[in-house]
Amino acid sequence: MANAALIFVLALASLAAGPSPDPPVVQDSATAGQTSEQQAVYRREKFVYPSDNRRNPFISLIGPDIDSGPIFDDLDLMGIIFGGSAGSVATVIDRATEKRYRVRRGDLIGTARVVEIRPDAVVFQVTEFGVTRSETLRIRRGEEEEEQG
Numbered sequence: 001m002a003n004a005a006l007i008f009v010l011a012l013a014s015l016a017a018g019p020s021p022d023p024p025v026v027q028d029s030a031t032a033g034q035t036s037e038q039q040a041v042y043r044r045e046k047f048v049y050p051s052d053n054r055r056n057p058f059i060s061l062i063g064p065d066i067d068s069g070p071i072f073d074d075l076d077l078m079g080i081i082f083g084g085s086a087g088s089v090a091t092v093i094d095r096a097t098e099k100r101y102r103v104r105r106g107d108l109i110g111t112a113r114v115v116e117i118r119p120d121a122v123v124f125q126v127t128e129f130g131v132t133r134s135e136t137l138r139i140r141r142g143e144e145e146e147e148q149g
Contacts, residue, residue, distance in 0.1 A: 055130055069110030070094035070101075072126045077137040080117060088117035092137070 047058060078091040078100070092101045092109065103122070107114045112135070116123040121138040 069108075070096065070099070072110060072112045072124065072128075072135060075109070075112070075137060077122055077139050080119065080122065080139065082117065082119045090114070090117050090122045092122070 074094050074096045075092050076095060078093050080091075081089045083089070087104060090103050092103060093099070094101070101109050103109060103114045105114050105117055111128050112124040112126045114122060115125050115134070121136050124135045124137065126133050126135050
């Protein structure tokens with residue numbers, strides 16, 4: 001039944017395409033194995049990784065959920081508006097692009113999340129290549145900038 005339907009579809013296709021110098025050759029399953037040409041069979045190997053509290057090595061470290069923002073080492077803390085429980089805001093600048101970011105607790109800049117805003121510093125949780133570390137940016141005072149620069 002399937003062979004008859006295939007022959008019918010091929011016949012309709014050849015009529016729709018117009019006259020063809022070489023008519024299509026249709027073989028049934030008995031004569032298909034006797035031809036010298038072989039059809040390529042593609043098989044795909046599928047990997048399954050048991051997690052067991054380990055990172056899957058087949059998943060990219062830089063996933064689609066990670067914003068490709070600034071590198072944490074290029075960030076400088078410019079200023080803080082400390083509001084206590086009302087909510088504090090910090091201004092951070094990316095030295096590489098001169099772009100400024102206003103952040104609150106919980107905001108994400110690149111791979112760094114704001115954990116805490118203090119009157120003189122901002123604590124970040126930086127996650128790079130599957131490793132998380134805590135970093136603190138402090139406001140530079142006038143004398144410190146003259147000594148370093």
